[in-house]
Amino acid sequence: DGGITQSPKYLFRKEGQNVTLSCEQNLNHDAMYWYRQDPGQGLRLIYYSQIVNDFQKGDIAEGYSVSREKKESFPLTVTSAQKNPTAFYLCASGGQGSYEQYFGPGTRLTVT
């Protein structure tokens, strides 16, 4: 089945640790995205990538890093520099010829 996978669904970390969230897609999409969602809020763009080995900062990139070494994969690292990392993180992908974004199931990160 084609789609986007994010793992794990729930993630717990201690403050001061870096943590990497996985996002994989087999839809052959060029573009991939990371969003952050806080309770009762909308989606805010962290990073996006239009092509392999290239990515751009979104609206809230501080404290996060990404890589795009393969078309299928766009991992997000939440660094210790991120002040309030506890949130719901959504990964998405989109094809050049299609406007629609396809979302993964999300990862709920809790940092204590």
Next chain:
Amino acid sequence: AQKITQTQPGMFVQEKEAVTLDCTYDTSDQSYGLFWYKQPSSGEMIFLIYQGSYDEQNATEGRYSLNFQKARKSANLVISASQLGDSAMYFCAMREASGTYKYIFGTGTRLKVLA
């Protein structure tokens, strides 16, 4: 700058009634796309409907229709014959056709369908 505004933080509707969720947008581009997504309590984002800026007819998908008024820059979602399963957060989003693949989302409207 691009912007999506959803002014209704929460809405109630009686089961089997129709409901309209408001969305206004701001862009200087002539070519763009408008979307609505549903987010149930599980957190997944479900694509509902798409409207292109050059589409002359309003988009429809089953019980969902998009009331597109280009001059007023509004793209309201109409849900007909509401069902209990429609209770969720609804997000309006926009993507400009030129340049980046970047999407902008509104803050969402929480819809509660009453039995």
